[in-house]
Amino acid sequence: xxxxxxxxxxxxxxxYECLQAxxxxxxxxxxxxxxxxxxxEKIWFKSVSALAREHxxxxxAPASVNTPGWINRIRELxxxxxxxxxxxxxxxxxxxxxxxxxxxxxxxxxxxxYRGRVPVNWAVLNxxxxxxxxxxxxxxxxxxxxxxxxxxxxxxxxxxxxxVFGRVTAAARxxxxxxxxxxxxxxxxxxxxxxxxASYFGGRRPEDGRIDWTQPAQRIYNLIRAVTHPYxxxxxxxxxxxxxxxRAVPRLEGTGIPGEVLSTEPLIVATGSGCLDVITxxxxxxxxxxxxxxxxxxxxxLRLGVALxxxxxxxxxxxxxx
Numbered sequence: 001x002x003x004x005x006x007x008x009x010x011x012x013x014x015x016y017e018c019l020q021a022x023x024x025x026x027x028x029x030x031x032x033x034x035x036x037x038x039x040x041e042k043i044w045f046k047s048v049s050a051l052a053r054e055h056x057x058x059x060x061a062p063a064s065v066n067t068p069g070w071i072n073r074i075r076e077l078x079x080x081x082x083x084x085x086x087x088x089x090x091x092x093x094x095x096x097x098x099x100x101x102x103x104x105x106x107x108x109x110x111x112x113x114y115r116g117r118v119p120v121n122w123a124v125l126n127x128x129x130x131x132x133x134x135x136x137x138x139x140x141x142x143x144x145x146x147x148x149x150x151x152x153x154x155x156x157x158x159x160x161x162x163x164v165f166g167r168v169t170a171a172a173r174x175x176x177x178x179x180x181x182x183x184x185x186x187x188x189x190x191x192x193x194x195x196x197x198a199s200y201f202g203g204r205r206p207e208d209g210r211i212d213w214t215q216p217a218q219r220i221y222n223l224i225r226a227v228t229h230p231y232x233x234x235x236x237x238x239x240x241x242x243x244x245x246x247r248a249v250p251r252l253e254g255t256g257i258p259g260e261v262l263s264t265e266p267l268i269v270a271t272g273s274g275c276l277d278v279i280t281x282x283x284x285x286x287x288x289x290x291x292x293x294x295x296x297x298x299x300x301x302l303r304l305g306v307a308l309x310x311x312x313x314x315x316x317x318x319x320x321x322x
Contacts, residue, residue, distance in 0.1 A: 003028035004080035004101055004184050009065075009087035011035050013165070014133075016046035017173040018085040018106060025180050029057050030077050035088055036061045044230040066092040074098060081183060084138060085172070093140050101186050103138040106176065108168045110150055111136060112198035115143035120168055122201040124161045125226035127218065130154050131164065133172035135179060137190065144198075146190040148183070149175045160225045206232035213259035213305045217250035217274035224248050233282075236304040243304065246288060247279035259305040261298050267291035269304060 006029050010019050015034070022029055032052040037043050052059045062070055071094055082103035084091060096103040109119035111134040116122075123131040132152040137145035151171035155164050182188045209227045211220055211234055224234040224245055233244040236259070256262050256270030267278040281296060282288040289295065 005030045005078055006081040006083065007031050007033070007074060007077055007079040007099070008083045008085065009033045009091060010048045010083070010085040011088055012048075012086040013045045013169045014106060014108065014172045015048045015085040015087070016051055017169050018083065018176050019048055019051055021173050021176050022083070022180065023051075023055055025177070027180065027184070030079065031058045031060060031074075033060050033062070033065060033087065042230055064089065065095060066090075071095055082138070090142065091138070096138050096140075101183065102188070104135055104148060104183065104188075105138045105143070105145070106172050107134045107136060107143050108132075108165070108172070110134060110152060111143055111147060112193040112195065114199060114201060116201045117203035119201065120165045121161045121204060121226045121231065124155060124159065124164055125222050127222050128155055131168065133168050133175050135172075135175045136193075143200075144193060146192055148188045148190060149179050151175050158225070160228050162228075162230060209234045211236045211245070211305065213269070214272040217252070217271040217276050220271055220276055221248055221250040235284075238298075238302065238304055242284040244282040244284070244288075245276075245278055245280075246282065249277040249279065251275050251277055257303060259303045261300055261302045261304065264296075264298055264300060265292060265294040267294075267296065267298065 003026065006022065006027050008019055008022065008029055010032060011034050019032065032048060034048045049059045049061065065074065074095055075098055079099045080101045082096065082099045084105040086106070107119065109123065110132040114122055114131065120131060130152055132150055134150040135148040136143065137148065139145040151174050153164065153167040153171050179188055209223070209232055211223065224247065227234050228246050233246060235242050235244045237243065252274045254262060254268060254270060254275035256275065258270055258272050260270040262268040262270055262275060269276045269278060278291040280288055281291050
């Protein structure tokens with residue numbers, strides 16, 4: 001029995017794991033569309049293109065699939081199913097209408113909450129205690145189609161975005177494996193999203209990691225763990241020099257002017273409410289170091305957060321899925 005022809009649009013770890021699940025299931029993947037890695041981006045995730053080529057699946061990485069030429073080529077593949085797993089670009093409605101059994105996207109949140117870009121980073125930044133992965137029908141509006149299935153994962157109070165993303169990746173694969181047979185049979189479960197519960201968040205840029213010391217310590221702590229390695233990082237400035245804070249712990253006690261260095265060993269900085277115990281830091285172009293050793297060049301009474309005179313151009317380097 002011939003399995004339905006399937007076209008996969010995929011990138012990043014979720015794309016890799018979901019494509020691997022389809023291959024392991026014996027699905028008939030006739031083509032994979034992905035992205036060429038950006039040399040300006042830190043590539044820390046698995047390669048979808050390498051996995052596809054390893055299994056003899058044709059790989060394409062056009063700048064845009066939403067052109068007459070690529071739309072025709074996809075139509076010629078006669079796909080019955082289309083999957084999008086952390087593919088970074090929107091796919092036009094003309095392509096979504098091609099597969100008779102439907103087009104499906106895997107999103108890194110519990111829809112309808114956290115529609116949009118980098119939902120895991122936003123969930124950590126906003127102090128959420130859980131998120132998940134959702135497989136849904138693709139429609140014109142991003143992340144708004146009927147839900148097929150979803151799996152919840154927990155977010156611990158000290159978890160980084162990378163740790164949560166690992167759990168979301170595993171959940172995504174689990175959801176897909178549960179529903180592959182139903183989708184290929186043309187009978188996937190569907191339930192309409194509750195628009196009253198919907199929220200949307202846009203992409204983040206490296207400049208969005210700038211620390212606002214007037215915010216509460218907990219909020220700043222959440223920012224640090226949301227954008228710490230392998231993401232661009234949370235940062236502040238002193239006399240035009242950028243200082244990255246990679247790890248920290250919030251403290252409710254302690255008062256001072258927001259951004260004021262209250263102690264150097266340990267390194268304690270006042271916030272709008274409470275203070276922040278900095279664990280690891282890094283001056284721009286310097287080496288990452290432990291803050292407790294006192295070799296960071298800061299002293300009591302200094303105020304962090306002096307704006308750079310001429311901020312560099314922001315480049316969006318970790319917007320991923322839609």
